[in-house]
Amino acid sequence: MTAPATTTLRGRVVTRDEVIEDGVLALAGARIEWVGPASAWLGDPAPQSDTTILPGLVDLHCHGGAGASFPDSPADDLMTAVRHHRSRGTTTMLASLVSAPPERLIAQTSMLADLYESGDIAGIHIEGPFLSVARCGAQDPASLRSGDPGLLRDIVGAGRGAVRSMTLAPEVDGFAAIAEMLRENDILPSIGHTDADALTTRRGIRALGSGPITATHLFNGMPTWHHRSPGPVSECLAAAARGGMVLELIGDGVHLADETVRAVFDLVGGTRIALVSDAMAAAGMSDGRYRLGPLDVTVHHSVARLSRDTDPETAPIAGGTATVLDLVRRAVQDAGVPLVEAVRAASSTPATTIGLGSDIGCLEQDMRADVLVVDAAFEPIQVIRSGTAIREDS
Template identity: 55%
Template sequence: MAERLLRGTVVTDGRTLPDTVVAITGDRIVSVGPAGAWDGPPGLLPPPSDRLLLPGLVDVHCHGAAGHGFPDASAEGVAAAVAHHREHGTTTMLASLVSAPAATLADRLELLGPLVGAGELAGIHLEGPFLAVARCGAHDPTAIVPGDPVLLEKLLATAGGTVVSMTLAPETPQYSQLLAVLAEYGALPSIGHTDADARSTAVAIERAGGAPISATHLFNAMPPVHHRAPGPVTACLAAAARGELIVELIADGVHLSPDTVSAVFDLVGPDRIALVTDAMAAAGMPDGRYRLGAMDVRVTDRVARLAAPDAATSGAARPIAGGTARMIDVLRSTVTQSRVPLATAVPAATRTPARLLGLGHEIGSLAPGYRADVLVTDAGLRPIQVLRRGASVAGRPERSSS
């Protein structure tokens, strides 16, 4: 007998299943089927509902929330940031760091590691420090260093297997050696914060040898596409279309035009797209001053930018410094602003990032045998209830009609 029944429209794996019942026992989904075919006791069947039942969302690029950033918060602050995202439907996430001195990165790895071991985080994402200074974005340019396989091996050894991905520029020195170290420790390379041309980027993708690889927030912190200088964006899109790479998109309505997002979905499809937040400490918080690693950030009208060193620097001229949206906000923007059909958008926020992490057999779908990570929303994609491992997440009130 199932311990919990949810009823509504299931959206998973590119399909929309009206009036469907999801049955959960313990931390597992045991059945997903039409309410009309329910053969259990009639009194246990929940009433019909217009709610949407989605797999728990998966975010592979996130720097924090609720006033706390993974690059600098205490263990309590990190836990608060994770809890905030979880309450809004992100049941699996990586903690992303930014470029920083080696000692700082080692300290952060040691602090975050126990949360990975406890299952609160799915792993750690190193965004830097082997990036292009010319495309540093909101990273501290003084913390960016040339590719150093010895340093990388020390950091990954300190992490003890908790680092699962790393953003690096393909033009950084000793790129191939860095790939070898990442492969040795089971961490995924992600191309980003790069000033490389299209050919160099294509070669860098080939050097991964068919191993999983991604592109960190495609378009952002990269040269724009030009018809005689296509840059890394076109190389990444071509590789994604061939099934060789997964592209991250920050589809929050700030980092990318909605038309850009819809075009990428049309070009490569949801199986090669991982929607991400790139959220920083200001996610879920009011406008004001925040930090992203060593950098001061000013949030105005929910847009985070590096704080101006003087009044003469206009807001629009300052680099965007991470996001303030949660994954459910990114998914909603993808559907409502970019006009991507919900059934197409959901895999990019669930199944595809789960596959990128090597967890596609465990999370990212609503199907028998999968972990009971479920996000229940209203028709407007507003969270109503969140289950993680079959248990209700604190902060999301349960309602009787589910």
């Protein structure tokens, strides 16, 4: 058998632990063959470049993009969203659904399972419907319900192994039964859209037992952290600091202030943070009217808010319009997060959280050849997935 040809890239290489200012990344077929300083590379010389070479990015929470919506679009349109994010460097993603009537959740889960089986997505994230009405945000309150093991069983069955993550509130009735089912089916539980106090949150985290846990977009969809009423934020931060939780952050300057993003990185580090887009159909599109599940959304100045409120400045935020690469850029350039930490939170940490850390998420020998090459402004120059260069329309 003929050995695959070697492709070499040279530039500023960001590994799991350091930045190699003048590095070489060698790819052989679908795998990384070698990574290290250019001075140690023994193969054919590669021209010097002022580019930055990152691992392919991993998004654990994404509802769509380029006009397509995972909760709403027909099967033929779902890849449109995948291609948009892939072209911006997200080589691995979970497709997120929102709370909806049971038949809708089951149908969309079944359609997305096809993309999982084809390898185009890494799985499905179910955001609801076992959430707090008081903190529903852009979730349809009419679709929320107590924990229903029968419904979860139907959703998991429709997913044919694709359901990888589920957001639920620890105060909902039936939480314990749902938590047990998630663990039995190796589904990542995520605490979010909750109005729970600190004690209820702590008990919920304990009830989830051993294994990975995430917090769905920390700070958003939960009470503000008050010094006399700390709520879920303090418990999630503490759990992450102990190594027992990964915190999703939508660091786009809309959902969170840059100073908040920097503070969380300082407190728990990139190994406990997953930068997520929470992107909806408007990502990569112009301002206008869109849908997110059963609800209408208006995007103004690239900020998505529910259309039901008369004041567009105070209506609940309804997902994001950025990509994970946008969040890395903002974390580094605006929040002052070290590059290695920001990249770790956008690649190796989320990959490890969903059990894929041995294959993707960092630039190391024998890992899958998922690579993102960017310029000084963090704009994508080249995206490679499994050793193949991709375009937005591919």
